[in-house]
Amino acid sequence: MTVNIYDDINRLDSSFRKTAEFIALEKAVIEMKDDEESLALFKSFRDLQLTLQEKQQQGEEISGEELEHAQKTAQLAQSNAKIESLFVAESNLSGIVEEVNRVLMKPIKSLYEAF
Numbered sequence: 001m002t003v004n005i006y007d008d009i010n011r012l013d014s015s016f017r018k019t020a021e022f023i024a025l026e027k028a029v030i031e032m033k034d035d036e037e038s039l040a041l042f043k044s045f046r047d048l049q050l051t052l053q054e055k056q057q058q059g060e061e062i063s064g065e066e067l068e069h070a071q072k073t074a075q076l077a078q079s080n081a082k083i084e085s086l087f088v089a090e091s092n093l094s095g096i097v098e099e100v101n102r103v104l105m106k107p108i109k110s111l112y113e114a115f
Helices: 005-017 020-033 036-057 064-079 081-112
Strands: none
Touching: 005 081, 020 036, 020 081, 036 064, 036 081, 064 081
16 A cells, blocks of 8 residues: 555645634735735844855854844844744644644654654
């Protein structure tokens, strides 16, 4: 008997999108996008994060000035109610993702526990 794991993954995708946590994140994203100021701040915050991550991955040093700018941008983002709601919803959804990952990794972990 052949198992098609992709059918199961597609069912999981469908179930995941129906969770209260995903729906809350979806709502938070829509509300943030509907506010031009929040959207611009979020884009700035996200772009800055990506830029700094790329620098780290390439082994480049992040200057004190860049770090200070990142901290100020993060503080501004966190003080914005719509962005903060998005962060909270994202964090709540992250718990489900971590649990799914834990369950998926369980068989692999059990293989190595035999050593």
